[in-house]
Amino acid sequence: MAHAPAARGFTRRQALSTIAALAALSTLSTFPGASFAADAWPTKPLRIIVPFAPGGGADGSARVLAEVLAPQLGQPVIVENKPGAGSAIGVAAALQSRDGHTLLMGSNSMVINPVLNPKLTYDVARDFDAIGMVSQQPLVLVVPADSKAKTVADLVAQAKAQPGKLSAGNSGTGTLAHLTAELFAQETGTSLVSVPYKGESALMPDLISGLVSMGFLNLPSVIVHIRSGRLRALAVSSAQPVAELANVPTFRSLKLQSLEVEGWATLVAPKGSIPPEGLARLEKLLAAALQSDTVKKRFDALSLEAFASGREATAQYLKTEGSRWGQVVKSRGIQVEN
Numbered sequence: 001m002a003h004a005p006a007a008r009g010f011t012r013r014q015a016l017s018t019i020a021a022l023a024a025l026s027t028l029s030t031f032p033g034a035s036f037a038a039d040a041w042p043t044k045p046l047r048i049i050v051p052f053a054p055g056g057g058a059d060g061s062a063r064v065l066a067e068v069l070a071p072q073l074g075q076p077v078i079v080e081n082k083p084g085a086g087s088a089i090g091v092a093a094a095l096q097s098r099d100g101h102t103l104l105m106g107s108n109s110m111v112i113n114p115v116l117n118p119k120l121t122y123d124v125a126r127d128f129d130a131i132g133m134v135s136q137q138p139l140v141l142v143v144p145a146d147s148k149a150k151t152v153a154d155l156v157a158q159a160k161a162q163p164g165k166l167s168a169g170n171s172g173t174g175t176l177a178h179l180t181a182e183l184f185a186q187e188t189g190t191s192l193v194s195v196p197y198k199g200e201s202a203l204m205p206d207l208i209s210g211l212v213s214m215g216f217l218n219l220p221s222v223i224v225h226i227r228s229g230r231l232r233a234l235a236v237s238s239a240q241p242v243a244e245l246a247n248v249p250t251f252r253s254l255k256l257q258s259l260e261v262e263g264w265a266t267l268v269a270p271k272g273s274i275p276p277e278g279l280a281r282l283e284k285l286l287a288a289a290l291q292s293d294t295v296k297k298r299f300d301a302l303s304l305e306a307f308a309s310g311r312e313a314t315a316q317y318l319k320t321e322g323s324r325w326g327q328v329v330k331s332r333g334i335q336v337e338n
Contacts, residue, residue, distance in 0.1 A: 041100070041278040045076040048103045048267075051090020051110075053083040053199075057218065060302040061135040061265040062105040068289045073281075086174055086336075088113055088120055095127060098273045103282075105134070106266045108176045111322035115329045116174040117336050124318050128268040129279055132286045133309035133317060135299060136262040137219050138238035139180055140245065142231040144210040152234050152254055155214065159190035167193040169203045169212035173336055179325055180216045180237065180261050182332045187258050207231065218263055219244070220303040237261040244303065264307060264321075266314060283311050 046069075048062045059081065066077040082090035087109040094104035104110075106128075114120045141152065149155040159166045168185075170178035173196045185192045195212050197203040200221045206212050208230045216237070223244055225231040233248045239260050241250055251259035267286060269279070289295050290306040299306055309317060328334075 041275055042073055042075045044101055045078055046073065046101050046103060047078050047080055047097070048105050049090050049094045049097070050079060050081050050105045051083060051087035052081065054081055057135060057137050057220070057263055057302070057304055058105045058107045058265040060304060064295055064298045065134065065267070065286070065289060068292070068295055069285055072285050086113055086172060088117070091122065095122060095270050098270050100273050100275070102270065102273070103131070104128070104268050106268050108263060108321065108325070109174070111318055112174055112176070112179065112325045112329070115322070115326040116334065124322060125315065127271050129271050129274065130311050130314040130318065131267040131269060131279060131282050132311060133307040133314050134265040134267055134286070134290070135304040136264040136307040137304050138236045138242060139177065139216040139261055139263060140219055140222050140226070140233050140237070140248070141214065141216055141235045142207070142222055142226065142233050143214050144208060145230055145232055146210060147213070147232060149234065155234060156188045156190060159188070159192060163191040164193060166213040167195045169195045169197060169207050169215040171200045171203060172196050172198065174329070174334060176261065176263055177216045179328050179334070180259065182334065183328055184216070184259060186332065187256060223303060266318065279311065
């Protein structure tokens with residue numbers, strides 16, 4: 001897939017700040033003041049950093065959980081948006097906030113970015129304590145309403161007949177939407193032109209008008225345009241059909257299992273910043289919240305699905321996802337401009 005100029009990665013100052021934050025991990029973990037009494041945590045309001053602008057799956061997940069967890073923890077839970085650099089700004093902010101009361105609502109990008117941009121020095125397994133998975137949502141392969149492609153097979157046939165002519169819009173180089181399109185091109189033996197935008201909202205007008213040929217978009221952001229007839233859904237990336245798009249096939253049903261992709265959100269904390277008893281408490285409260293009717297209904301309204309997973313399983317899942325997308329980045333030669 002050809003690539004348009006990508007968004008810049010970390011500045012030198014941001015990269016050095018992140019390195020400094022990581023270097024502080026070992027000193028703080030052994031500093032006497034870093035210990036907490038089990039019954040004293042939390043002692044002040046908690047903060048959930050969302051490394052994206054308001055809106056979207058990670059942000060919605062954080063806001064729902066903040067309301068549900070606050071009464072259980074006996075402290076306010078504040079959601080703070082820190083967007084920028086494909087989530088790297090928010091991740092760095094979380095790493096630098098070692099007050100024992102800061103959490104990060106991470107997403108796919110937190111495991112993709114270190115492979116995509118060598119200037120980012122953090123390692124998810126080394127630098128974060130997993131608390132649990134939170135939510136997931138599929139991507140939808142859509143084309144403009146006037147596209148001649150009525151099925152995925154039609155789209156593949158068009159792409160093969162016109163190599164390098166069809167364009168795939170995405171919400172930025174290295175995003176899940178971009179990498180899924182790269183994976184689609186790889187698995188179908190097609191050549192597509194990658195067209196990055198600054199978010200899905202910027203992409204949408206050009207996709208609807210037909211200036212770009214296709215895109216893999218998050219279900220919540222695209223469902224209204226599918227229902228209005230402005231976009232046509234060809235397939236969903238979830239393992240099972242989506243209730244809102246009951247007649248749209250899954251990639252699994254089309255024998256493209258490798259394109260089973262979920263946009264996910266996970267709750268993590270800077271390594272060693274929260275006492276073990278606090279992590280265990282959060283793990284238990286999160287699991288209970290995700291099983292509650294209240295959270296399930298709120299997630300349904302956001303087209304999100306609760307994704308419950310314990311700490312150990314979450315850590316393994318993040319490792320697996322990092323390896324999976326790292327291979328796509330490397331095999332497709334994807335880089336960000338430094």
